[in-house]
């Protein structure tokens with residue numbers, strides 16, 4: 025039982041959830057975007073005209089947001105939204121996951137019973153929502169903060185890098201573009217992801233990237249001792265066949281090569297999860313997407329985000345890798361980097 029005095033106010037929790045849903049709906053249907061652009065404070069009628077929506081609905085949305093303390097109500101029936109635009113957009117997008125998760129509920133309900141299917145694969149609307157966080161400037165920042173220090177471990181610019189579990193290849197392409205002397209491979213077992221990656225590759229006309237639709241636990245036989253770097257970006261906690269993947273990473277890395285796994289910085293131990301913002305964000309997402317994904321497939325072990333970084337490190341070490349300390353910062357706000365060598 026929770027310690028006395030440490031209990032959340034459940035009444036407020038539920039009401040905040042409702043407010044977050046309505047806030048997310050406002051972002052999704054464009055009310056927030058118009059609100060940002062219109063001269064503030066404005067009336068419900070002005071905002072309704074600007075959005076092309078019915079005034080009565082806009083009024084109810086505004087009042088819900090006033091009650092939640094997000095929109096400010098002024099004396100002359102005018103309203104203002106007193107947050108920086110970038111904050112509104114980031115959190116507005118964040119809140120749109122709520123209706124997506126609600127729509128995923130039947131999938132979750134089907135795998136919860138002790139008997140029956142263990143998991144399910146990705147769901148496109150969820151992936152698209154997640155992709156909304158990967159703007160080009162965010163990927164550049166990730167390269168600067170979390171990848172460059174790993175690449176600096178080998179000083180050559182003509183390295184060979186494998187992006188294992190590359191998804192739509194957004195990171196793969198950005199890495200190849202940034203390091204034109206490198207050779208970059210992106211692999212993923214998901215056909216749709218590799219097709220998307222190849223379509224983008226055609227548009228960008230880069231000659232140093234290759235995408236292959238293969239599972240990480242069955243890499244091409246002629247790749248033994250082939251790569252200077254293997255990166256697993258948001259892959260291990262989502263993947264099935266983690267042991268097979270790590271066995272293959274060991275085979276395809278050169279003896280002086282480096283592996284780097286990036287996953288949410290959530291601890292393996294429940295006692296360390298109290299009041300951690302990042303765990304509060306990632307564990308619910310894992311319940312609906314990462315965990316069922318990692319339980320799908322013929323040998324899904326079911327890691328998910330709750331596996332945590334301590335146990336992930338142990339798993340990597342069990343595969344005979346030595347952990348390598350890189351710089352001072354192994355954690356940013358959304359990911360923890362684990363670097364390792366044979």
Ligand SMILES: C[S@@+](CC[C@H](N)C(=O)[O-])C[C@H]1O[C@@H](n2cnc3c(N)ncnc32)[C@H](O)[C@@H]1O
Nearest residue numbers: 189190191214239240257258259262263264265
């Ligand atoms: C959360 S996505 C990350 C995609 C990409 N790395 C990124 O950060 O945009 C996880 C990816 O791991 C892939 N994956 C899952 N199981 C895998 C396996 N056994 N081998 C290789 N990739 C796998 C999924 O298909 C998916 O594209």
